[in-house]
Amino acid sequence: MSKIICSAAIRGAHKIVGTAEAKYEGALKKWGPDQEIGFPNTTYYLPIIYGMLGIPVKTLADAKKVLDKCKKLLPEPVSDKVWLPYLAPALEAGMATFFAEEIIEAIRYLEDPDFYTKGEDPLPDNIWLGAADDVIMRKRGVEFVDGTAPGFAAILGAAPTKEIAAKIAIELQEKNLYVFMCGDHEGKTMSEQLIEAGVQIGWPTRLVSFGPSYMAAVFAIGFATRAAMSFGGVKPGDFAANLRYNKDRIFAFAMPLGTVTDEWYANAAGAINWGFPTIADTPIPQILPTGICTYEHVVSNIPHDQIVAKAIEVRGLKVSISKVDIPMSYGPAFEGERIRKDDLYFECGGGRTLGVELTVSKDMSEVEDGKIEMIGPDLDQVKEGDKLPFAMLIEVAGRQMQSDFEPILERQIHHLVNYVQGIMHIGQRNIMWIRVGKAAVEKGFLLKHLGTVMHAKYHQDFGGIVDKVQVKLYTDEEKVKEILELSKKVYKKRDERVEGMTDETEETYYSCTLCQSFAPSHVCIITPERVGMCGAYNWLDCKASFEINPTGPNQPIIKGECTEPVLGQWKGITDFVNKASRQKVEQVSAYSLMNFPMTACGCFECVATILPMCNGIMVVNRDFMGMTPCGMKFTTLAGMVGGGNQTPGFLGVSKHYICSKKFLLAEGGLKRVVWLPKMLKEELAERMKPICEEMGIPNFADMIADETVGTTEEEILPFLEEKGHPALTMDPLM
Amino acid sequence: MTFEIPKVSYSGKIKEIPLGRGENIITVGGESCYPFHLFEGAIPHPPKIAMEVYDKEPEDWPDTALEPFADVAGDPVAWARKCVDTYGAEMIALQLASTDPNAEDTPADEAAAITKKVSDAVDVPLIVFGTSNTDKDTEVLKAVCETCEGKNLIIGPLGEGNYRAIGATAIGYKHTVMASTPIDINLAKQLNILLGNLNVPDDKIIIDPTTGALGYGLEYCYSVIERIRTAALIQEDERLQFPIIANFAKEVWKTKEVKLSEPEAPLLGDQKKRGVLMEAMTAQCVLLAGADILVMRHPEAINLVKESIQDLMIKGEG
Ligand code: SF4
């Protein structure tokens, strides 16, 4: 911890505790030790003291006990020679500061009962509200718990001008935060500045004028402390639980505006105990390493126009956007819309012009949330029937963001853009195609609005991994070419990453229990080389889904020791499946059709089963309606496999898995496949090639029979014999 | 050799949830065995029946259901009193049906005022249902929580879309919540986890797994309730170890089998008897599946089920 901050905080704490003692002595003389003290209308006494120490301060005598504790907590002032480079002494000094300030404020209520208005709104002659009573605390506290108000900014001091004060306040309001104001800078207070600027203050507008002194900061911290006791079930005196509750749930931070005095440092140090960092506009020393707070502790010298954004980033607050702000309707209802020739106003991509869309992740400092740039002409500058090259570059940043999630986010562009009324989107990557209808242009739709859509939806749907989103849209040919080049590099890297990922390289696999609603004991195990049987969830999807929804259907499983490498059995997976299937499934193999095959729910893309006479395996996809050599059509087969049961000899598989190196490894892999519907064989042809090469049978695809060869084992066997299909000479399947 | 009844060994226990307040607290839950398996474990609190009261006079009820309440139908306070005084209701379930935006759209504060009056008029635990409209329920149930502070109402349904808002308010004003999910054990578990993360205390959560009427998907509901119980009792699924409420009366009494008059459907027999039996049979099924609280309507159906509970709670020699 910065030595300057630490020594200043300790100095400040000494001064404040000294003041408290003097106040106490004075009050004791005047009223005696039995005099009752406290904040109005609360059952939490002096809440910080009550929450941290469990001491209900009811009288001046009780306050004395706390003051004695304060003195014990206070570390020696830091001298030039002795220097302990720890945060701990400053944190304790900060704690003592709050205790002392609560006592000072309590005595203020005693000495000057009308110093604060004790209501929700400022009065014409007194704007200082003082401590929130229990009625206000509960009403407002609910908002902190349910997330309608994620937290608060405790502002000390004042902005350089009333205009800046108003701007900061409004920005904080827009983020749904409460603004708790106290203290002054050179005689000015933020609360007064807001009134001068014509901004309405008080609890109802979430701009709370606690008090003119920096000591009123205890009303903010006291509020948070009470919230933990009232809503978190935290017991008085359980300081650890209280502080943890606040760190995890109340997105609060201190924002000192103006000269940071020793006393301010003491308060800031105190707030760090609650996990509330400090974001300052002055060049004070910074404390960046994380530890107590979620991220940085003290960040300084932030310009006023960036201070709110910075605070939100440092405290780890998620931006919530409730509405997609564009001149068109927006929603799934418009996904299927077609824009026909006659309705067409503008189009781009789709082979008509260059077109590309790309989502990449960046460092937090490189992305400015909500920034949407249009480079080149927009729709208001083109004529009906025009075409332009187009590129959309979405840059996202987030503390939980990983480059692995880029393709998942990028894949959403298709449906998210399609949700715009009057817009049609087809394809993805550099084969994307957008058509804009006349009606959309009439309503004022611009390409720039696509940026608005992506910004809002990424926040709404992927808030767990995305903190910041900026979008650049290009219709300038040169620029589009640049992005196209960039995209090629990115795609190449991504593809390599996916190809390089094997079941051996990853220690964590994922579960999917989405289908348990229909197939109660079904669990899909999803590994890098085995996509979920519906084909919709691959390993990366599950990884992202878990980040976004940690209690959801995709849970990480540490695979543990590999007990059967060929069958694909791991200790961790066995245990998990056992539990998640509620003991219905005792063992599961990831790579076998015969030996503890995976359960199947019903929504598999294909079914694999054995053809005993051919000593091989056939796979049939859902779209193939005809008869198959096993004597059953897909629908009949599906009925046999589904329902969450293990059925040796029958397995639900995704199309993707058929071309995986781990495809039915236990039975010999792709080499065992003797029959596929023609349509499926054609669909898989490209992906099958390299595997056939690797098997040393480049023309293997031609050895697989299809319905044109036959739909019974008898019909296809001669074909297999003629082609010399490898399955015929492999170990017997049964 | 003597014959021994094979016994299931249980590793879990349902949490005990105190409902209501003061001397009139009724506890539900606490089972350490399958429903009525008294030879295997303990059932400290037999299942309870909550009698339905509606906030406004019901318009679409068959006369056979309305008849016992014809004198009080427009007055929820009198209705609740009648349930307790005349029919000995153990609990009241106030259905704030008129708050539905597709019905009368009664405003939240008015619904809260009605709830307050009913809660002041009876001492038994009061269950309060919204209409499963996410946004409106949020408004209504938050207002109910505030207005009825300290009464430990049982409020719901809390779903995925509003559990935070209603849950937080319930914590602040100390009420019990019903976690409602659409017939899905995993969703039920997830919602309970989420409520726990929100810090709703474990003794303030009841599971509402969604219950249909006999002949209208009841078998589906039955197996979900059964599976929740199995998971809770023998699979140590801690987040499912909560009592279960079954809110089916409103489903039963809107089926055509109950609504058709005898002249319209002579083959179906006496209309009243039919309704009563449909309700009682539905109740009987969910009882056997594992429900702890049954929300019921017709006094005669209630009597049948009460008798059945009594019979099933007799501990045999085995
Ligand atoms: S089939 Fe797909 S959705 Fe269903 S459990 Fe498997 S991966 Fe999940």
Ligand code: SF4
């Ligand atoms: S198979 Fe499809 S319909 Fe059946 S459970 Fe899985 S998702 Fe659903």
